[in-house]
Amino acid sequence: MKINWRVLRGFLGAVLIIVAAALLIGVEIAEAQRRPGPEPPVRSPAVAPKQPVRSAPVAQAETRPPQPVPAEAGPRETVQADVSSRSVSVTSSFTGTEIVVFGAVDHSRQTTAESGLYDVVIVLEGTPTRLVARRKSNVAGIWINTHSITFESVPSYYAILSTRPLDDITNPLVLRENDIGFEYVRMTPVQGWETGVTTAELQEFAEAVVRLKQKDGLYVQEEYGVVFIGRSLFRASVNLPANVPVGPLDVRVYLFRDGQIISTYTARVRLEREGLELLLHNFAFNQPLLYGIFTVTIAVGAGLVASAAFKRRQ
Amino acid sequence: MHKVAPGAGAFYAGAGFGSVMNLYLPIAEMSVNVFAFLGMGGAVGFLSGMFGVGGGFLMTPLLIFSGIPAAIAVGTEAAQILASSVSGAIAQWRRNNVDVKLGTVLLSGGIVGAAAGVEAVKLLRQIGQFDLFVSIAYVTFLGIIGVLMLIESAKAMRQARHGKVMSMRRPGQHNWVHKMPLRMRFHRSKLYISIIPPFAIGMLVGFLGAIMGVGGGFIMVPAMIYLLRVPTNVVVGTSLFQIVFVTGATTILHAAQNKSVDVTLALLLMIGGVVGAQLGAAAGQKLKGEQLRFLLAGLVLLVCVRIGWGLVTAPSDEYSISDAIGSH
Numbered sequence: 001m002k003i004n005w006r007v008l009r010g011f012l013g014a015v016l017i018i019v020a021a022a023l024l025i026g027v028e029i030a031e032a033q034r035r036p037g038p039e040p041p042v043r044s045p046a047v048a049p050k051q052p053v054r055s056a057p058v059a060q061a062e063t064r065p066p067q068p069v070p071a072e073a074g075p076r077e078t079v080q081a082d083v084s085s086r087s088v089s090v091t092s093s094f095t096g097t098e099i100v101v102f103g104a105v106d107h108s109r110q111t112t113a114e115s116g117l118y119d120v121v122i123v124l125e126g127t128p129t130r131l132v133a134r135r136k137s138n139v140a141g142i143w144i145n146t147h148s149i150t151f152e153s154v155p156s157y158y159a160i161l162s163t164r165p166l167d168d169i170t171n172p173l174v175l176r177e178n179d180i181g182f183e184y185v186r187m188t189p190v191q192g193w194e195t196g197v198t199t200a201e202l203q204e205f206a207e208a209v210v211r212l213k214q215k216d217g218l219y220v221q222e223e224y225g226v227v228f229i230g231r232s233l234f235r236a237s238v239n240l241p242a243n244v245p246v247g248p249l250d251v252r253v254y255l256f257r258d259g260q261i262i263s264t265y266t267a268r269v270r271l272e273r274e275g276l277e278l279l280l281h282n283f284a285f286n287q288p289l290l291y292g293i294f295t296v297t298i299a300v301g302a303g304l305v306a307s308a309a310f311k312r313r314q
Numbered sequence: 315m316h317k318v319a320p321g322a323g324a325f326y327a328g329a330g331f332g333s334v335m336n337l338y339l340p341i342a343e344m345s346v347n348v349f350a351f352l353g354m355g356g357a358v359g360f361l362s363g364m365f366g367v368g369g370g371f372l373m374t375p376l377l378i379f380s381g382i383p384a385a386i387a388v389g390t391e392a393a394q395i396l397a398s399s400v401s402g403a404i405a406q407w408r409r410n411n412v413d414v415k416l417g418t419v420l421l422s423g424g425i426v427g428a429a430a431g432v433e434a435v436k437l438l439r440q441i442g443q444f445d446l447f448v449s450i451a452y453v454t455f456l457g458i459i460g461v462l463m464l465i466e467s468a469k470a471m472r473q474a475r476h477g478k479v480m481s482m483r484r485p486g487q488h489n490w491v492h493k494m495p496l497r498m499r500f501h502r503s504k505l506y507i508s509i510i511p512p513f514a515i516g517m518l519v520g521f522l523g524a525i526m527g528v529g530g531g532f533i534m535v536p537a538m539i540y541l542l543r544v545p546t547n548v549v550v551g552t553s554l555f556q557i558v559f560v561t562g563a564t565t566i567l568h569a570a571q572n573k574s575v576d577v578t579l580a581l582l583l584m585i586g587g588v589v590g591a592q593l594g595a596a597a598g599q600k601l602k603g604e605q606l607r608f609l610l611a612g613l614v615l616l617v618c619v620r621i622g623w624g625l626v627t628a629p630s631d632e633y634s635i636s637d638a639i640g641s642h
Contacts, residue, residue: 092337092578093337095336132636133635136632136633137632138628141626143626143628143629145443145446150638208631208633209633212631212633215631242344242345245343273340277338280341280577280578281340285573289566289570291575291577292568292569292575295566295569295577295580296565298393298397298580299396299562299565299580302400302581303399303400303401304400305588306397306401307400
């Protein structure tokens, strides 16, 4: 009996120590090795399948011979853009990341970066998710969730960056048409929301969702977040917080001139779990029963190790 | 329980500490400061070691206050209680303080109760009333236990001053518990009682434990002493023995049904808790039993008032959002 305990304790202790070490150290090492690694190929059209394949790299727009400035008859301006990293790995040490969106206006007619002939609006939108919004009211002195609306799909993340305030760039009609701005975020309530809720209340719920998402740092707006750094080059950076939901982020870039969209471009950032993070998450969701037993084993092991250490001390 | 937004930020990705100090939790899906949670485990471990309680009733509210979703706090806490109960149960086992037969009846009820509790958590989450239910359960049980303990320990302290020794158990006294059918003899406890009351008590404690993220010792121990008349020397050992099995089952059920057990978070709390409990146990030996119970009663009531306060004060925002559960 006694020997059995000792063997069991030793074994479980070893398991515990290995897991703890992997958790706290292993991932850090893996991270450190990954970080300085090569950036993913920046311009492979296959990654953003929605996009028309464009061959002209960004730099080319800069090297093009300067054109006569107010030439109205010249070729139409188009916008191209990309993101600094197309895939972001969410590991155990993930604390958020910075994404740089950069792009260029082809056939730019601006003389300088400060001309302000063009406006650029960049929208980063996370995967639509199902979400419940609830409202508390005071029932007999206690605050209780009394009303709720389920939204079929609400973007998990939403960032708008622009060269100027949106209202100065264009009119609400254009913004609404393209889902630009917090007021126009696409939120679909589930079928049958009408029961017991008025349209005005639905509006309040939708506003509350945006407000709460903003509070969590998941809906952000930067009115001067996009900056032209040349006649045609522009860039913007956005800090994804640690609580950003895992999944693809669609990046939409709009080029405005005189309040009208003259060109758009889209790209995509993939946020993916990696390493131990991915392993544990998949384990918990794909094999929940085994994962539960695994957790119990760790807990019992920790208890046995503590017990052994305590006994030695006495 | 209501999230305290301003203070909560400190536990997340602390900018000053650098990424090494932060850990991204796989289930809670948030980045937390390792030292904040190790410290939390240590502090609660210290108190639980000092008072000889599981500490779940302190840890679960603390986790919720620091921004961990209530369901994950409850599910993860079950694993931590398991870890801390194992070492306690082994110590009691070595001293032959465990009534295995009575413990088995209690834990059978406990597992049935835990299964019902885990199912209740799932249901309450779907209708958005889980946080409320947890808060009400905490206020109710901590309030009752805290007040009873305060009165009892105050009395004991007064009597100790007058040199009297109070016996917890009055042998020979029989109550309704002893008159029910399906009687069984429990040699270690020197009892011949119906198995219905212990099974029912186990069930209630298992149910509450699964919902509140506690081991339930604070209900189990008084119930064994006052209702079942179990001798005090086997009460703690038997209670710990059944807690090990019930929290083990609760952890597995929470993981399987609600996917709300975060192993990384549990490990952080376990490490902090184990170290804290050793220090706390040493500190506790310097205090008298009734003084300890008086202090513990104060602590229990403090947590009760804090949670109750959150229920009756107007929330900073009447609205809240959460992921839709169950109907994907």
